[in-house]
Amino acid sequence: MSQSCFGNESNNVMEEENVAPSFGDTNIQAVQPSPESGSLSMGNDTFQSVRRKSRTKPLTVDVYTVQCNCCYKWRLIPSLQKYEEIREQIIENPFMCKSACEWEPGMSCDVPETISQDGTRIWALDKPKIPRPPPKWTRLVQIREEGCSQFSDVYYITPYGQTLRSSVEIQKYLENHPKFVLEGVTPSQFSFQMPTPLEENYVRKRPAQSSKRKR
DNA sequence: ACGCTCGGCCG
DNA sequence: CGGCCGAGCGT
Numbered sequence: 594m595s596q597s598c599f600g601n602e603s604n605n606v607m608e609e610e611n612v613a614p615s616f617g618d619t620n621i622q623a624v625q626p627s628p629e630s631g632s633l634s635m636g637n638d639t640f641q642s643v644r645r646k647s648r649t650k651p652l653t654v655d656v657y658t659v660q661c662n663c664c665y666k667w668r669l670i671p672s673l674q675k676y677e678e679i680r681e682q683i684i685e686n687p688f689m690c691k692s693a694c695e696w697e698p699g700m701s702c703d704v705p706e707t708i709s710q711d712g713t714r715i716w717a718l719d720k721p722k723i724p725r726p727p728p729k730w731t732r733l734v735q736i737r738e739e740g741c742s743q744f745s746d747v748y749y750i751t752p753y754g755q756t757l758r759s760s761v762e763i764q765k766y767l768e769n770h771p772k773f774v775l776e777g778v779t780p781s782q783f784s785f786q787m788p789t790p791l792e793e794n795y796v797r798k799r800p801a802q803s804s805k806r807k808r
Numbered sequence: 809a810c811g812c813t814c815g816g817c818c819g
Numbered sequence: 820c821g822g823c824c825g826a827g828c829g830t
Contacts, residue, residue, distance in 0.1 A: 735809080737809070737810070738809085738810090741809080741810060741811080742810070742811055742812075743810080743811085743825095746809075746810090758827085758828085759826070759827050759828075760826080760827090761826090761827070761828090762827095785825095785826075785827095786825090787825090799812095799822095799823080799824085801822080
């Protein structure tokens with residue numbers, strides 16, 4: 594998955610609704626220096642996007658993008674592992690175009706952007722400082738369909754293939770598997786923070802909470 | 809995959 | 820004090 598993301602997906606970006614069933618799901622994640630939102634704007638945020646359409650299948654992230662802290666262009670990241678590394682350190686080590694020379698020789702702020710926030714993908718703001726999962730563990734983000742009560746679900750897959758879906762489950766699992774604790778795995782290496790969709794109305798609004806019960 | 813609720817927090 | 824939203828979990 595790591596390499597194919599680059600060529601395949603950037604070519605498919607233009608196609609809108611008609612997607613080959615085999616490649617139904619496409620997402621993009623990106624790290625961005627949040628130039629506009631002056632609120633927190635420590636320096637960097639993370640973005641994630643998913644191609645629209647796609648049947649009732651799980652929307653799984655398989656393409657990753659980071660925005661240059663200098664020129665604000667988006668740059669594709671070749672693998673989830675690299676993306677997670679960048680996201681973890683994005684505050685201390687802001688991403689620059691030339692950082693991408695590591696996997697794409699000649700990259701610089703002068704190279705035109707190859708992907709943008711057009712209408713073909715679902716973009717979402719990811720949280721910075723999400724820790725990399727421990728070795729052999731996988732952090733899985735699944736984007737829900739439009740109109741759901743939440744934007745996404747975050748899961749961790751253990752080295753044995755078990756799925757954990759909350760920090761409580763992580764805690765219990767580590768208690769029951771001291772092996773991992775001995776290896777140095779700690780709860781602080783996990784975050785269930787989900788990305789936030791850019792599109793304002795992607796997530797269904799909650800029916801105004803019935804204000805209190807009267808008695 | 810999706811809904812729902814509880815409780816903390818913030819205006 | 821009420822509305823919002825994330826965490827957690829049931830289905």
